[in-house]
Amino acid sequence: MGKTLFEKIWTKHKVRELPDGSTLLYIDRHLVHEVTSPQAFEGMRIAGHAIRAPHLAFATMDHNVPTTEERLNIDDPVSKNQVDALRKNCHDFGVKLFDIGDDHQGIVHVIGPEMGITLPGLTIVCGDSHTSTHGAFGALAFGIGTSEVEHVLVTQTLVQRKPGTYKMAFEGRPGPHVFSKDMVLKMIGAIGTAGGAGSVLEFCGEAVRALSMEARMTMCNMSIEAGARAGMIAPDDTTIDYITSKERPYAPRGENLDRAVAYWRTLPSDTDAEFDRSLTIDAARIAPQVTWGTNPGMVIDIDQPVPEPGSTEGYSRSDVDNALAYMGLKPGTKMTDVPVDVVFIGSCTNSRIEDLRQAAAILDGRKKADQVDLLVVPGSHQIRLQAEAEGLDKIFKAAGAQWRYAGCSMCLAMNPDQLQPRQRAAATSNRNFEGRQGKDGRTHLVSPEMAAAAAVAGKFVDIRQWLNT
Amino acid sequence: MKPFTIHTGIVATLNRANIDTDAIIPKQFLKSIERTGYGPNAFFDWRYTSAGEPNPDFELNQKRFEGRSILVTGNNFGCGSSREHAVWALVQDGYRAIIAPAKEMGEKSLPAFADIFRINAAKNGLLVIELSEDQVDKLLGLIETHKGLKATIDLVEQKIVLGTDPAHTFEFDIEPGTKERLLNGMDDIAQTLRYEKDITRFEESHDPLGS
Ligand code: SF4
Numbered sequence: 001m002g003k004t005l006f007e008k009i010w011t012k013h014k015v016r017e018l019p020d021g022s023t024l025l026y027i028d029r030h031l032v033h034e035v036t037s038p039q040a041f042e043g044m045r046i047a048g049h050a051i052r053a054p055h056l057a058f059a060t061m062d063h064n065v066p067t068t069e070e071r072l073n074i075d076d077p078v079s080k081n082q083v084d085a086l087r088k089n090c091h092d093f094g095v096k097l098f099d100i101g102d103d104h105q106g107i108v109h110v111i112g113p114e115m116g117i118t119l120p121g122l123t124i125v126c127g128d129s130h131t132s133t134h135g136a137f138g139a140l141a142f143g144i145g146t147s148e149v150e151h152v153l154v155t156q157t158l159v160q161r162k163p164g165t166y167k168m169a170f171e172g173r174p175g176p177h178v179f180s181k182d183m184v185l186k187m188i189g190a191i192g193t194a195g196g197a198g199s200v201l202e203f204c205g206e207a208v209r210a211l212s213m214e215a216r217m218t219m220c221n222m223s224i225e226a227g228a229r230a231g232m233i234a235p236d237d238t239t240i241d242y243i244t245s246k247e248r249p250y251a252p253r254g255e256n257l258d259r260a261v262a263y264w265r266t267l268p269s270d271t272d273a274e275f276d277r278s279l280t281i282d283a284a285r286i287a288p289q290v291t292w293g294t295n296p297g298m299v300i301d302i303d304q305p306v307p308e309p310g311s312t313e314g315y316s317r318s319d320v321d322n323a324l325a326y327m328g329l330k331p332g333t334k335m336t337d338v339p340v341d342v343v344f345i346g347s348c349t350n351s352r353i354e355d356l357r358q359a360a361a362i363l364d365g366r367k368k369a370d371q372v373d374l375l376v377v378p379g380s381h382q383i384r385l386q387a388e389a390e391g392l393d394k395i396f397k398a399a400g401a402q403w404r405y406a407g408c409s410m411c412l413a414m415n416p417d418q419l420q421p422r423q424r425a426a427a428t429s430n431r432n433f434e435g436r437q438g439k440d441g442r443t444h445l446v447s448p449e450m451a452a453a454a455a456v457a458g459k460f461v462d463i464r465q466w467l468n469t
Numbered sequence: 470m471k472p473f474t475i476h477t478g479i480v481a482t483l484n485r486a487n488i489d490t491d492a493i494i495p496k497q498f499l500k501s502i503e504r505t506g507y508g509p510n511a512f513f514d515w516r517y518t519s520a521g522e523p524n525p526d527f528e529l530n531q532k533r534f535e536g537r538s539i540l541v542t543g544n545n546f547g548c549g550s551s552r553e554h555a556v557w558a559l560v561q562d563g564y565r566a567i568i569a570p571a572k573e574m575g576e577k578s579l580p581a582f583a584d585i586f587r588i589n590a591a592k593n594g595l596l597v598i599e600l601s602e603d604q605v606d607k608l609l610g611l612i613e614t615h616k617g618l619k620a621t622i623d624l625v626e627q628k629i630v631l632g633t634d635p636a637h638t639f640e641f642d643i644e645p646g647t648k649e650r651l652l653n654g655m656d657d658i659a660q661t662l663r664y665e666k667d668i669t670r671f672e673e674s675h676d677p678l679g680s
């Protein structure tokens with residue numbers, strides 16, 4: 001019987017089986033950020049442990065970082081302390097750091113692929129659940145807790161139970177103004193926020209093959225929102241073009257590249273490989289998506305009304321009541337009648353150059369509604385520079401947007417960018433949990449185009465019709 | 470890590486599904502570089518009013534749950550962010566065990582706990598127990614009708630015995646590896662370092678860019 005993409009990488013990285021049936025798995029790349037690492041380094045100091053493979057770890061600052069000029073001089077003493085701790089830890093343990101002010105600083109899941117640190121066939125971990133993003137390259141990438149961060153730093157391995165496999169096929173082609181963000185939100189709505197638990201998703205099918213690397217990253221990024229262990233897409237020409245078409249400092253070159261490409265070509269799941277579960281979604285029938293509740297599975301087509309409690313599969317009446325009370329929404333309301341206060345375009349889900357181009361295309365020649373705050377935050381400093389080279393920053397500013405420096409920004413409100421209580425946001429990020437963007441803030445997840453259009457209209461719109469009016 | 474063998478404590482309930490780690494410990498507490506000090510901030514946004522007072526409407530603030538160390542909650546507990554701070558907060562707030570239901574969905578069932586949370590819990594001596602929906606419903610009913618109900622969780626026997634009269638017993642499953650680690654309070658890094666020779670041998674032949 002054939003093997004899946006996941007099984008090929010898993011087998012290659014097995015150091016040994018352990019007596020309890022779990023596997024000691026070798027880790028090729030370890031990405032580190034300031035929030036989930038300090039206690040791990042401290043644990044190593046206390047235990048007197050050395051770092052095993054400092055050259056396989058790469059660190060950056062993203063969560064705490066202000067996205068204004070303040071970033072070079074952080075006001076908040078607690079944030080500053082955490083940022084300083086990472087500097088010291090990287091220095092003491094010999095880990096490469098892309099610090100604030102470095103040309104390659106940015107959101108950890110944006111800079112890894114950008115610099116060729118993320119490659120097909122690798123095992124990649126980070127103390128961050130959205131590590132699933134890197135699976136877009138056909139890598140096995142998953143988030144870990146701080147104890148596991150320490151475990152990887154000391155041993156370059158993790159003790160893992162083998163997850164199951166879940167084939168997620170998107171057949172057909174999505175219509176205009178429907179993006180991978182909509183595809184993955186649709187999927188989470190269908191299987192629920194725990195639907196992928198214990199499994200590695202493999203996204204495949206015609207609609208996935210047609211996606212750019214940026215769009216694939218958006219899709220894999222949100223695998224964790226379905227509770228999946230990881231999400232993966234088999235490497236193909238699109239993947240290899242992405243890696244080779246630009247200067248990526250950590251990507252292989254010359255003979256090494258040829259050898260690597262030959263290996264990457266062997267990675268796609270064999271045609272007779274069997275998956276533990278599978279689901280086929282008709283991409284042609286997907287509409288632009290918008291979340292109405294307090295988790296990413298609480299999602300509807302933009303032309304549907306806010307659901308009635310008791311009408312949503314997978315959620316109890318009280319789940320829906322609580323979510324609607326928090327969101328300040330009434331059942332039956334048309335989403336296109338819901339006003340927004342803030343529009344956030346950014347995060348490791350949708351802050352890459354293609355996302356910014358899509359938002360800019362909508363904002364070009366238009367202005368945001370007066371009452372709306374519009375924030376555009378590139379995922380990395382490289383993207384900021386590229387967007388400026390393309391003149392996108394001018395479009396954003398002319399539309400009334402704030403054009404920021406790279407960081408997690410309003411995705412999680414650990415830095416100065418936050419929603420005020422009861423403010424309602426259209427956000428291109430990945431989590432609409434209670435309080436995620438600021439205490440009592442109300443988040444609706446959408447694609448970059450839908451977010452940009454909401455900024456102009458001052459409310460949610462069905463982008464497909466709105467553009468024609 | 471504190472071993473878990475047998476524990477008796479008051480059982481509290483927080484009957485909501487999909488409680489995410491942002492709700493367990495909000496982001497503003499993630500700026501700390503310490504491993505301690507999270508306990509009083511567990512469930513912060515629900516637990517306190519905006520004036521910083523204990524919120525009387527929050528289930529876990531009820532007098533009858535005072536001193537609780539076991540929590541019964543809804544499906545998919547600990548979803549979302551990988552932050553281990555969520556587990557630290559629960560442990561430091563006095564919880565030794567969390568009980569939640571698997572959710573039956575036709576032939577398959579959705580696990581009671583999110584994957585990363587379950588792993589983080591085991592690293593910190595927090596026992597997570599998955600029961601069936603029926604069992605949890607029964608448990609919730611008994612807690613409702615018995616104020617200050619205590620339970621004894623015996624990890625060796627894989628049993629929860631309620632302090633009702635007559636006593637009710639719930640049996641549970643647990644992965645043998647996790648059970649052993651919890652019982653012995655084992656340090657995972659020390660365990661793995663016993664295989665250091667295997668890791669070195671692996672590294673000598675591992676080519677991440679070639680088959
Ligand atoms: S952008 Fe948001 S989801 Fe992504 S790493 Fe930063 S905080 Fe996490």
